[in-house]
Amino acid sequence: MNKYDKIVKNAAGRLVPTEINGETHIPYKGVGKHIPDGRRYGPPLASCTNYPDDGNKLLPDLKEALLKSGVKDGMTISTHHHFRNGDILAVQVFDILHEMGIKDLRWFPSVSFPCHAPIVKHLENGTINRIEGSMNGPLGKFCSEGKMKGMGVLRSHGGRYQAVHDGEVIIDIAIIAAPTADTFGNANGVDGDAACGLLGFALADSQFAHKVIVVTDNIVPFPCIPWQIHGNYVDYTVLVDKIGIPEKIVSGTTKITKSPDRLLIAELTAKFCDAAGIVKDGFSYQAGAGGTALSVGMFFADMLKERGMKARFIRAGSNKYPVQMLEDGLVDYILDGQTFDLEGVRSMRENPGHINTSPFTSYNYHSKGNFSTLLDVVVLGATEVDVNFNANVVTHSDGYLLHGIGGWQNCLFSRCTILPIPLFRDRIPVIIDEVTTLCGPGELIDVIVTERGIAINPLRTDLIEKTKNSGLPIVSIQELKDEAEKICGVPAKPELSDELVAVIKWVDGTVLDAVKKVKA
Amino acid sequence: MNKYDKIVKNAAGRLVPTEINGETHIPYKGVGKHIPDGRRYGPPLASCTNYPDDGNKLLPDLKEALLKSGVKDGMTISTHHHFRNGDILAVQVFDILHEMGIKDLRWFPSVSFPCHAPIVKHLENGTINRIEGSMNGPLGKFCSEGKMKGMGVLRSHGGRYQAVHDGEVIIDIAIIAAPTADTFGNANGVDGDAACGLLGFALADSQFAHKVIVVTDNIVPFPCIPWQIHGNYVDYTVLVDKIGIPEKIVSGTTKITKSPDRLLIAELTAKFCDAAGIVKDGFSYQAGAGGTALSVGMFFADMLKERGMKARFIRAGSNKYPVQMLEDGLVDYILDGQTFDLEGVRSMRENPGHINTSPFTSYNYHSKGNFSTLLDVVVLGATEVDVNFNANVVTHSDGYLLHGIGGWQNCLFSRCTILPIPLFRDRIPVIIDEVTTLCGPGELIDVIVTERGIAINPLRTDLIEKTKNSGLPIVSIQELKDEAEKICGVPAKPELSDELVAVIKWVDGTVLDAVKKVKA
Numbered sequence A, B: 001m002n003k004y005d006k007i008v009k010n011a012a013g014r015l016v017p018t019e020i021n022g023e024t025h026i027p028y029k030g031v032g033k034h035i036p037d038g039r040r041y042g043p044p045l046a047s048c049t050n051y052p053d054d055g056n057k058l059l060p061d062l063k064e065a066l067l068k069s070g071v072k073d074g075m076t077i078s079t080h081h082h083f084r085n086g087d088i089l090a091v092q093v094f095d096i097l098h099e100m101g102i103k104d105l106r107w108f109p110s111v112s113f114p115c116h117a118p119i120v121k122h123l124e125n126g127t128i129n130r131i132e133g134s135m136n137g138p139l140g141k142f143c144s145e146g147k148m149k150g151m152g153v154l155r156s157h158g159g160r161y162q163a164v165h166d167g168e169v170i171i172d173i174a175i176i177a178a179p180t181a182d183t184f185g186n187a188n189g190v191d192g193d194a195a196c197g198l199l200g201f202a203l204a205d206s207q208f209a210h211k212v213i214v215v216t217d218n219i220v221p222f223p224c225i226p227w228q229i230h231g232n233y234v235d236y237t238v239l240v241d242k243i244g245i246p247e248k249i250v251s252g253t254t255k256i257t258k259s260p261d262r263l264l265i266a267e268l269t270a271k272f273c274d275a276a277g278i279v280k281d282g283f284s285y286q287a288g289a290g291g292t293a294l295s296v297g298m299f300f301a302d303m304l305k306e307r308g309m310k311a312r313f314i315r316a317g318s319n320k321y322p323v324q325m326l327e328d329g330l331v332d333y334i335l336d337g338q339t340f341d342l343e344g345v346r347s348m349r350e351n352p353g354h355i356n357t358s359p360f361t362s363y364n365y366h367s368k369g370n371f372s373t374l375l376d377v378v379v380l381g382a383t384e385v386d387v388n389f390n391a392n393v394v395t396h397s398d399g400y401l402l403h404g405i406g407g408w409q410n411c412l413f414s415r416c417t418i419l420p421i422p423l424f425r426d427r428i429p430v431i432i433d434e435v436t437t438l439c440g441p442g443e444l445i446d447v448i449v450t451e452r453g454i455a456i457n458p459l460r461t462d463l464i465e466k467t468k469n470s471g472l473p474i475v476s477i478q479e480l481k482d483e484a485e486k487i488c489g490v491p492a493k494p495e496l497s498d499e500l501v502a503v504i505k506w507v508d509g510t511v512l513d514a515v516k517k518v519k520a
Helices: A062-068 A089-099 A119-124 A138-144 A157-166 A200-208 A260-275 A291-307 A320-327 A342-350 A461-467 A477-488 B062-068 B089-099 B119-124 B138-144 B157-166 B200-208 B260-275 B291-307 B320-327 B342-350 B461-467 B477-488
Strands: A007-009 A015-017 A076-079 A105-109 A128-131 A152-154 A173-178 A211-216 A236-239 A284-287 A311-318 A331-339 A354-356 A377-379 A384-386 A417-420 A447-450 A453-456 A496-505 A511-518 B007-009 B015-017 B076-079 B105-109 B128-131 B152-154 B173-178 B211-216 B236-239 B284-287 B311-318 B331-339 B354-356 B377-379 B384-386 B417-420 B447-450 B453-456 B496-505 B511-518
Touching: A015 A496, A015 A511, A062 A089, A062 A211, A062 A236, A076 A089, A089 A105, A089 A119, A089 A173, A119 A128, A119 A138, A128 A152, A138 A496, A138 A511, A157 A200, A173 A200, A200 A331, A260 A291, A260 A417, A260 A447, A260 A461, A284 A291, A291 A311, A291 A320, A291 A377, A291 A417, A311 A320, A311 A342, A320 A331, A320 A342, A331 A342, A342 A354, A447 A477, A453 A461, A453 A477, B015 B496, B015 B511, B062 B089, B062 B211, B062 B236, B076 B089, B089 B105, B089 B119, B089 B173, B119 B128, B119 B138, B128 B152, B138 B496, B138 B511, B157 B200, B173 B200, B200 B331, B260 B291, B260 B417, B260 B447, B260 B461, B284 B291, B291 B311, B291 B320, B291 B377, B291 B417, B311 B320, B311 B342, B320 B331, B320 B342, B331 B342, B342 B354, B447 B477, B453 B461, B453 B477
Parallel strands: A076 A105, A076 A173, A105 A128, A152 A496, A173 A211, A211 A236, A284 A311, A284 A377, A311 A331, A331 A354, A377 A417, A417 A447, B076 B105, B076 B173, B105 B128, B152 B496, B173 B211, B211 B236, B284 B311, B284 B377, B311 B331, B331 B354, B377 B417, B417 B447
Antiparallel strands: A007 A015, A447 A453, A496 A511, B007 B015, B447 B453, B496 B511
């Protein structure tokens, strides 16, 4: 997979392949530089003639649905991750496909989780050629060690929508796990035993896949309302005993941090936003699910409450904290991409101001705008940041690919992107000379907040000016790096081979970086 | 426009052109017989790079938006009819385009109304070549008299979505009048002075047009929620003083009939449904906006109330009557395609069970099913019905094209399609030997209810069997025709020339019939 004659240096100075899994891809050209000249992908036209008049598309089981969908070697099979680590369907799908003797599939999940570790055997036995999608944990490790036959392709949530929308990835069969559905295929995530809130990550799959299978453990009479997925896109429905493990749907990262260092980082972040004039009536922010980000949100909530102000919207991953703000009248809307706890699910079901969104409305870069640019501030994480503000979210300092991109790249387009990060983790500095893997170009990353100081990107002279008399500990990023190295020493570079195992796509479909195989 | 060497007899025995306005079209092949082999239309890809980061797409005026959209001769310009006879935008658009000297446009409204009479001058002065869409009143008369340069093309609501979806009609510029919007282009019909309920008829336009302009008189801060139209599809927004005339938005036909004959027809219709076992717990029906259809709905409501039953859903055109049923708990959902009064608008804004639908979810024949086939019964009108149960909704007995198709063709796919019609109008029989214009094939029309008897389509042996001992006045359609002729005499045929002025599309995009020019 590593054809050196097809590797070029892209606009970020990264060596990337132009041929990936037998297809030609475009190297990254710079932020906003690649303008696509194609047309939106159009799947084959259907006809109502070929669908049952009574609307009942129910088949006896998943195998029958896969057979009727015409599954064959080399196809692209998609699943989504709204059940997060409680997903049980993806493994079942590939177990069935393996039994059927199908080979060389491309698995196109919106994200994979540790619960998908059993997929490793299907990567080994040839059922699956490769994963295109985030690989959290064991699958990422497998890929990092060069064991995956095909090359991994990592995309952001918006980039995944873009790839499907543009026809860069043609999904042959989409399998949509739905907490509630009717037999026609209308489906939602707010009702049922495995309610997960919304199904936005499966939207592109429903709209563009050639065959769409909705699998549920809770059938309601037509119409299933809300119909977050429209049955008009669905070929078959399947009823199973259990569609997901509800207790694992809730993410473990949705607790406010108790670490004094992280609480300090959160407080500094909120104070920085205030000093920069961001926290005001009608402002908007993105609150991630991590402990630090959640804590920043709580500081914002306190500021709003004290001042009698109201935010216009919170971009979420929702959980009980933004829900509380919505119900306390501190914000007009939660624009939710993914609920992270059952309070989020309840609120989405009950509150008209709790809006389900999709990577189309929020993140697709090949739309006529998206709302990521309308966020006054976003608070994101990173595994590494370099002195040019470039950041990494997918690989660890040892080079292992253990995380997905999520909506991270897409959120960088906000009006102020802040990375509140510890200066070091396990005595390894987070701010370094050059990131192992480039996921976000430094020009889009505005502020780094650590427990020992805040660095503002020199490009943001406006923020520098606004906060210069704030009394906040504002330093240069070089100073932060030096301080970390003074404490921890200069970190060792990861030991990587020259073999490429995965690529990182940019939001416009171009190739931003490649991930190298780790040396065993 | 009438090339006889390109006219063929279609599967309904109607002579139709295969070339229409310079494009090749497929003659009707029979119900469910035409299976498309193309792909869904994909408009050119956009890039967020080309849209403002602050999301503000507001331009000073409509002319500027048309200019920026690159308007030029021969383009297709679309508008929608949610304001019905209170629309003021379409005329403004073509006045501007005329001033700009643009020629030979195709106007692609979802429906045109008498308020659009001023468009006649733009058909005369060459600004507009033709109208493709329903022509109610003066524009239909103009077309009937052979004065329109191009040929009219009439499509059902579902057929319009299908045509856009399939790329049969490529919309260059869609102009979407919105009662409420944000500057990004998110828009809805439930809020604002000109609230009309929903914007479903503009959905296809937003999704597939090359350029999309949202015009509103009520701008709200981002996000405009609900976002019935997604700003991600929108190129430009324009703020005007007044977007529509609210008092004319309300249709004049939304009153229960007071005519004793029509009330009798309504009662017979409801009794027939009951005798046929259709009225039961969990059933569904379509309630049109006409006085008779509304009255049928009231009879259903009474039956449900008396029996302690509940309908599952009403397909509407909503107004105060189905809203009352929803609020009285007599039905779970209103699946609404178009609100017909302000109670409908209020209910859509307030009731979670009042669902806004679009021609995509309800009617598109090139989807993987649509919900028209799930309706237990629909009650529709007709200008003429023939002894083979074929029906006409667009031309009068004098041959004048004065009505649109609406969702009529799409609704024919219900489980039981009933036409409650008077035996004669103005002493002209409604049941005749052969319809002037074929809009609905007889095999889909199940029952004709008149004040003097009920005729069941012989194909529906199930309905004949179920109602044979009902005591209802069930007769043959020939008997109904004979009775009408006994009273009124045999009607004269309309005086038509051989020149074709418009075609009637079937739900699958094939040509079902052609409309001839009336002799002056």
